[in-house]
Amino acid sequence: MRKAVEIERFKPFRVGRDGLPVSLLQYADDTLCIGEATVENLWTLKAVLRGFELASGLKVNFWKSSIIGVNVPNAFMMMAATFLNCRIGNMPFKYLGL
Numbered sequence: 001m002r003k004a005v006e007i008e009r010f011k012p013f014r015v016g017r018d019g020l021p022v023s024l025l026q027y028a029d030d031t032l033c034i035g036e037a038t039v040e041n042l043w044t045l046k047a048v049l050r051g052f053e054l055a056s057g058l059k060v061n062f063w064k065s066s067i068i069g070v071n072v073p074n075a076f077m078m079m080a081a082t083f084l085n086c087r088i089g090n091m092p093f094k095y096l097g098l
Contacts, residue, residue, distance in 0.1 A: 001033065001048055010044040011036040027096070037072040042083050062086045068093060 001024045004010035012023035013034045025032040033048075035041045049060050066089030069077045081088045 004044050004048055010041055010048070011038060030095070032095075037069055037076055037080070042080055046084060066093075 001010065005012050005021060005023050010023060012021035013036065014020065015022050022034050025034065033045055035045070053059055062085045065084070065086040067077065067080050067084060067086055068089040068091060069080075070091065077088050
C-alpha cells in the first residue's frame with residue numbers, strides 16, 4: 001500500500017494542516033484502507049489486496065469486509081461495493097467493540 005501511495009496509484013486521505021497522508025491503519029488482523037473515493041483507488045485497492053493474497057497464501061474475506069464513505073454519493077458506494085464484492089457500512093461504526 002505504501003508503494004501504491006508513493007507512485008501515486010492510490011490517493012490517500014490527507015489529515016491536518018500539513019496534509020499528512022493516511023492510507024492504512026492496522027491492528028492485529030484488522031486493516032483499514034483509507035483514501036479518496038475514486039475508481040482508480042478501487043482498482044488499486046483490489047490489486048493490492050490480490051497481491052497480498054498471492055504473496056501470503058491467505059484470502060481476503062470480502063463478505064466480512066465493508067466499505068464506508070464520508071460525503072460520497074450513494075451511486076458510487078453501490079458501484080464500489082459491487083466492484084469489491086463487499087457490503088456498505090455505516091458511520092459511526094464499531095471497531096474492537098468501541
